[in-house]
Amino acid sequence: MLMPEPDHSRHDEYLRHYMDTGDARIIGQARSVTARRLDGETFPAVLHVSEFLDGKHIFVGFVEDVTAQRAAERRLAETQAQLQHAGRLGAMGEMASTIAHELNQPLTAAASLLGAAQLTLEKNPDKRSAKAVDLLEESVAEIRRASDIIRQMRDFIRKRKTARSLHDISNVVEEASTVALIGAEAEGIGVSKDLQPGLPVALVDRVQIQQVVTNLVRNAMDAMADAPKRRLSIATAYRNGMVEITISDTGPGIDGDIMPRLFEPFATTKDNGTGIGLSISKSIIDAHQGTISAKNKNDGGCIFTVSLPAGNRNDRP
Amino acid sequence: MTAPKVSKRIYLIDDDPAVRHGISALLLAAGYSVTDFASANAFVEQIPRLDLGSAIVLADICMPGIQGLELQEKLATGHPEARVIVMTAHGDIAMAVRAMRNGAVDFLEKPFSAGEITTALARAFARSPAVPKTVNARSAHAQDYDSLTARERDVLWEMIKGNTNKVIARDLCISPRTVEVHRQKVMHKMRAGSFAELVRMAVELDPVR
Numbered sequence: 001m002l003m004p005e006p007d008h009s010r011h012d013e014y015l016r017h018y019m020d021t022g023d024a025r026i027i028g029q030a031r032s033v034t035a036r037r038l039d040g041e042t043f044p045a046v047l048h049v050s051e052f053l054d055g056k057h058i059f060v061g062f063v064e065d066v067t068a069q070r071a072a073e074r075r076l077a078e079t080q081a082q083l084q085h086a087g088r089l090g091a092m093g094e095m096a097s098t099i100a101h102e103l104n105q106p107l108t109a110a111a112s113l114l115g116a117a118q119l120t121l122e123k124n125p126d127k128r129s130a131k132a133v134d135l136l137e138e139s140v141a142e143i144r145r146a147s148d149i150i151r152q153m154r155d156f157i158r159k160r161k162t163a164r165s166l167h168d169i170s171n172v173v174e175e176a177s178t179v180a181l182i183g184a185e186a187e188g189i190g191v192s193k194d195l196q197p198g199l200p201v202a203l204v205d206r207v208q209i210q211q212v213v214t215n216l217v218r219n220a221m222d223a224m225a226d227a228p229k230r231r232l233s234i235a236t237a238y239r240n241g242m243v244e245i246t247i248s249d250t251g252p253g254i255d256g257d258i259m260p261r262l263f264e265p266f267a268t269t270k271d272n273g274t275g276i277g278l279s280i281s282k283s284i285i286d287a288h289q290g291t292i293s294a295k296n297k298n299d300g301g302c303i304f305t306v307s308l309p310a311g312n313r314n315d316r317p
Numbered sequence: 318m319t320a321p322k323v324s325k326r327i328y329l330i331d332d333d334p335a336v337r338h339g340i341s342a343l344l345l346a347a348g349y350s351v352t353d354f355a356s357a358n359a360f361v362e363q364i365p366r367l368d369l370g371s372a373i374v375l376a377d378i379c380m381p382g383i384q385g386l387e388l389q390e391k392l393a394t395g396h397p398e399a400r401v402i403v404m405t406a407h408g409d410i411a412m413a414v415r416a417m418r419n420g421a422v423d424f425l426e427k428p429f430s431a432g433e434i435t436t437a438l439a440r441a442f443a444r445s446p447a448v449p450k451t452v453n454a455r456s457a458h459a460q461d462y463d464s465l466t467a468r469e470r471d472v473l474w475e476m477i478k479g480n481t482n483k484v485i486a487r488d489l490c491i492s493p494r495t496v497e498v499h500r501q502k503v504m505h506k507m508r509a510g511s512f513a514e515l516v517r518m519a520v521e522l523d524p525v526r
Contacts, residue, residue: 100406101379101406104406104427104428105333105335105336105427106335106336107427107428108333108336108339108340108404108427108428108429109333109335109336109338109339109340110339110428111339111428111429111430112336112339112340112342112343112428112429112434113338113339113342113343114431115343115346115429115430115431115434116339116342116343116345116346116431117346118431119343119346119347119431119435120346137430140428140430140431141430143428144428144430147406147427147428151406151409
C-alpha cells in the first residue's frame with residue numbers, strides 16, 4: 001500500500017464514511033499527503049482521487065510525486081531567509097553608523113559648552129571656581145567615554161566579515177530575481193530578463209549582491225503598483241572592465257527633489273518605506289568598489305545601474 | 318590654554334546647529350572670534366569675501382553636500398594659504414590620517430575638551446600659512462623615528478591604520494601582549510603625549526605611506 005500510517009489503517013474507515021454519508025472529503029480535490037514507496041521511504045505527494053461507476057464503484061487515485069518541487073520551494077525559502085538576515089544585518093550596520101554620528105553631535109555640543117564654562121571660570125580664578133573647573137573637566141572626560149562606547153558598538157556591528165568569492169553575476173542576479181519576483185505575475189508585471197552568459201566573473205559577497213538586486217527589483221515592483229504599463233527589465237552586461245546590472249521599470253520615475261539624496265539614509269518616497277534599502281545597497285556596492293546610480297528614463301520610469309569591478313576573464317567562479 | 322591677545326578668527330563649518338553653538342561658545346570663551354557656516358557649500362560661496370590667510374578653518378569632515386575631505390582638497394589646490402583643522406568622529410583614525418595626508422594641518426576628535434581645541438588652534442596659528450603642508454624634507458621627529466627598532470616601526474604603522482592590538486598581533490605573527498609592549502615603547506621613544514599626536518608625527522614623517 002502506498003499509504004503510510006495513520007491513514008493506512010484508517011483507509012477502510014474513510015471509504016465507509018463516504019459510502020454511508022456521501023460526504024466526500026477528498027474526491028474531486030487535490031490534497032497534499034505523504035506517500036510511501038515500495039522500499040518504505042516516504043515522500044511528499046499530491047493525491048487526486050476520482051470515482052466512477054462502471055457496474056462497480058471504482059475509485060482512482062493519482063499520486064503525484066512533488067519531492068523535487070518541495071525541495072525547490074525549500075531552497076527558495078532558505079535563500080529568502082538568508083537574504084532577509086543579511087538585510088537586517090546591513091540595516092543594523094547602517095543604523096548603528098547613523099546613530100553613532102547623530103549621538104556624537106550633541107555630545108560634542110555638550111562637551112564644547114562645558115569647555116566654554118570652564119574657560120569662563122578660569123578667567124576669574126578663585127578656590128571655588130578651581131573646583132568647578134575640575135568638575136567640568138571630569139564631565140568632558142565622561143562625555144568622551146560615552147562617545148567611545150557608541151563608536152565601539154558601531155564598529156562591532158559593522159565589522160562583520162564578508163565572504164567574497166568569484167561569481168558569475170548573471171547567476172547571482174538570476175537567483176536573486178527569482179526570489180524577488182515572487183508575486184510579480186499576480187501584480188500584472190511583465191518581466192524580461194537579459195542575463196548575458198559567460199560574463200567575466202566578479203569578486204563579490206553573493207548574498208550581499210543578491211540583497212541589492214532584491215531591493216532594486218522590489219522597489220521597481222512597488223513603483224509600478226499604480227502604473228498603467230508594468231514592465232520590469234533585468235539585464236547584465238560587461239562594459240569597460242565592469243560587470244553591469246541594470247534594473248529598469250515603467251513606473252512614475254523618481255522625483256527631482258529626492259534624486260540628489262536618493263542614496264542617503266532615511267530618504268524615502270514610499271508611504272511605508274524606511275529609507276534604508278537604497279542606502280544599504282549603496283554601502284554594499286561602495287564596499288565592493290563599485291557604483292550604483294539611478295536615472296529617470298525619457299519615456300517614463302527609471303533605471304538603476306550597478307557596476308562592479310570585473311575580475312580577469314580567465315578567472316572561473 | 319592662553320587666550321590670544323589679538324582676536325584671531327576661526328571659520329567654523331558644521332551642519333549641526335547645536336554643535337556650531339557649542340563650539341562657538343567655547344571659542345569665544347577662549348578669546349577667538351568666530352564666523353560659522355552651516356555647510357561647506359555656504360563656506361565656499363563666501364570664500365571671496367574671507368581672509369583665509371589669517372584665519373583657521375575648522376571643518377567637520379562628515380557633512381551633507383560637499384564633504385569635509387572634498388572641501389579640504391578644494392582648498393589645498395585653490396587656496397593653499399588656508400590652514401584647515403578637520404573634526405572627525407572620535408576614534409576614526411583612518412579618516413583622520415586621510416585628512417592629514419590631504420593637507421589638513423591638524424585634526425580634532427569629536428567630542429573634544431577645551432584644552433585640546435585651544436592647543437590645536439595655537440599650534441595651527443603658529444604655522445606659517447604659506448608653507449606647503451604635506452611635504453617635509455626632514456621631520457622634526459625623524460631622529461626619534463630612527464631610534465625605533467624595525468618591529469617597533471611595524472607596530473607604529475599598524476597603529477596608524479587604527480588597528481587594535483589583536484589585529485596587529487595577527488598581522489605581525491606576535492602575541493597581543495608583545496604588541497602592547499611595542500606600542501608603549503613607540504609612544505615613549507616618539508615622545509608622543511597622545512595617540513592623536515602620534516598620528517600627526519607619523520603623517521609628517523611619511524605623508525604618502
